Every structure is written in C-alpha cells, then in structure tokens.
Amino acid sequence: MGYLLALAAALPIGFLIGMSPLMARALDPFIQVLKPISPLAWMPLALYTIKDSSISAIFVIFICSVWPMLLNTAFGVATVRREWLNVAKTLEMSPARTALRVILPASAPTILTGMRISIGIAWLVIVAAEMLVGGTGIGYFVWNEWNNLSITNVMVAILCIGLVGMLLDQLMAWLQRVVAYAD
C-alpha cells in the first residue's frame, strides 16, 4: 500500500524533475536532505502526528521506497535520447503524448530498476517497522516468538521473509524483462 502510494508520487515528480532542469535544481536540496534519513527515524513522528499505527507503517514504507524510484525516474527521463525527443517534436506531439508514448517507454527500464530497489528496501523496512509497532505482521510475529523463546518459529519466519522477498524481486525482474528493449 505504502509502496503503491510511493510509486504514484514518485513517477510524476520524477518526470517533472527529469523533464525540467529548473525543477531538478529546485527540488534537489530537499531530496538530498530527506533521502539519507532512516525510514525508522520517521516512526515516532508518524505515530505522533497520525496516531494510527497501521497508517504510520504505510507512511514509513512510503518514505523509504519513494527515493530510489524518484531518483531513477528522474535520471531515466533526463537521459532519454535527444533524437527521440526531436522525432516527437517534428511530429508535433503534445507534451502529454510525448511523455506517454516516448519518454515513458524509453525510461521504463530505468524506472523499473528503481522500483526493484525500492521494493527490496520496503520489504526490509516493513519487517523492522512491524517489530516496532507491534500487533500485526511477520515482523511482530518474529519478535513475539522470540519473547516466547520459540526459536524454531523464528527460523521459519526468517525463511518466509527471505522467500517472500525473493518472490517480490522476481516479480520485478519479470516486469523489467517485459519493458526492456534492445537498442
């Protein structure tokens, strides 16, 4: 959920930064300061302002997965080949049509790379966040079983976390192959 929200936010902003050098320079300082903050450091602030543990978790996932996607999108969009943009210009394409028909497919592999990195980080963070917040989830389960001293359950849970992480990564790898193009 937080991941999808991050995707929804990162793509348009990434396009904006990639297409406009002015926006890139305007937003860069904020991104540079916000990006290195550990997502878990947001947790107390999120709990305090939102006052709802599950929405806070979503917020933390959002904040940790948005940066790789944002930066990769911006990079992918900014490095679309000049000649393809020139083709779009000579065909009198509108900016929206250019973005959808030329820039998006051209930068899709780079964007997908960002999404793949993001989903990995999101999965790492969600387990840690669940340990902190408690109540639900696999992270909470691990911590709970540790308190019960049920090491076998902890090990099963760890294996599950690894397998789900692998599945998520494979899903992204498959998506990457779909949008890849031979140049």
Next chain:
Amino acid sequence: MSTAFISAQRLTRRFPQASGASELTVFEDVCFSVAEGEFACLVGHSGCGKSTILNILAGLDQPTAGHIIAAGKHVEGPSLDRAVIFQSHALMPWLSALGNVELAVSSRHPSWPRRRVREHAMKFLALVHLEGSAMKKPAQLSGGMKQRVGIARALAIEPRMLLMDEPFSALDALTRGALHDEIVAIRKATKPTVFMITHDIDEALLLADKILLMTNGPKAWIAEVVENTLPADRARIELHKQPNYYPLRNHLMDFLVTRSRELAAHADMRCKDLHPAVVRPAVATPTSHAAAAVAAQRSGLASNGQIASGHICAVQPCVP
C-alpha cells in the same frame, strides 16, 4: 524569388562559447531558396553548420538572426509539414517497424481509428519494401532496413517537404546504392520537395536538382548553387557515362578540396546582395565557352584554374 518554396534569408547562427568572451559564428548571412518539387543538396565540410541549417529548417533550432520561410509561412517551430529523416534513423527501439510508422501516422491524424492508421502505415512500409518485416523491432533490422523505416515514417505523414540529414552516411556502399534507387523511385512517384545534407558528391549528383555549396566554417556561407546538368532520368549505373558528369564532379570536388577553404579566408569576395552565384558546369561548347569564362572571372571562379582545365561553367554572377 517568387517561386521559392523554401527561402532562407540572411540566416545567422552564433553559439555561445565555453570561454565566455566571444560567440562563435558558425554561419553568417546564409541565403538560399528551393522551389516546390525541387531536390536540393547541401554540401560542405564538417563544422560549417549544415546540420544546424537543417535543424533550423526543421524548427528544432532557432537562428540568431535571419529567418526561413517555408510554404509561405515563417518557420518558428517543428511542423508536420516538414518531415525529418535523421542520420541515426532515430527509431523507437521498443516499437516494431510498423509501430514506429503508426506513431507518426496517428500523430498526423489523431482522429483516425486504429485500423485506418495501421493500413496507412502498412502502405508506406510497402513503399520501401518492408511489408515482410513490419512486426520486427529495429534491433532485428539491418542498418539499411532501419533507415527505410525512417523514410517510411517521414513519408507516411505526407509532408510538404522532406528534410534529410546525411540519411545514408552510416550505411555501407551497396546498401546506400539500393536506397538511392528507392529515393529515385519515390521521387518519380510523389515529387516531394527535398532538402538533403550529404558528404557524398555522387549521391548529390544522382539525386539533386541543385547543389548548394557551403564554405568552411566558422562564418560559413553558401557560396554557390550548382545546377545539375545531368538528364533528369539519370540512373545510378550510368551516371559516370553522362558527358556532363565529370565537369560537374570536378567542379564540386574542386570546391570542396580547395575553394571552400580559399573562400572562407576571403569573405570580402562575397557578393554584395549575399545571394550565391548560380553555376552550371557542363562540357565546353565553343559558343558558351567565351561568355562563361568572362562571367566566371567576374565572380572570382577562375582563381582555381578550372576554366583552363577544359571544363566550363555557365555562370550567372551575382550583382555586385
């Protein structure tokens, strides 16, 4: 000229330099015109601003001074009336050959249903003999086939003029020859107005009605317009057997090798009205010889000794 379809008037382009102090003037006061249905080739050395002129004509770049009028309108930006065939084919690698042409067609006709767009695109792929490879991605096509898709894409929007930026320079000689034949065939069928940049003199002689010769940069200008005196139905295979072939070729070679440099050093030799001299190199006939020699001398053409070498230029010198 009232019949000019494309007309460039005192076109100047300066680029700011990294060092900051002075701007680099690539070309200055370039004037030329192309009539409707005419095939014009622009020839010159690297760095004289040929591609910049084409980009300005395409609307992708702006001149520092001067302007271009195309089809009665001031060129301000890119237009579907002026299709560009890029040197590097510039196909979208994620689309099939057909998809690339369809993208252009649907940009031209946004209201067309998908089937009509597809039929139209297929028609133009068939024109360049690629109907069998329509579903292939550019990476699966050879260099010549890619450029054919580029040509189909440009023609499919049915532009009023075609702009080609060294379209065949990245291809091997055999493929280039085959594409020349296709361009000749397409020209016969559709009679487009074409402005092409090339380094290849034989290519220019085969395709062009007139050849614009540019001096070396910086501060380059179009010094001469050479009218192609070869017969209109010339074929690639017997181009060199035409009596006027060598006078033309020698004239062009001579310009590129020596005079483009000499003229660049003597910008003061330029005509006052800035329009290029019109030259018609042809085999000497007794009557034309004397008159042309006089005219040539007046326009500063004789400095290279080409009159003495037996070739003759019918020159229409510019008004001083």
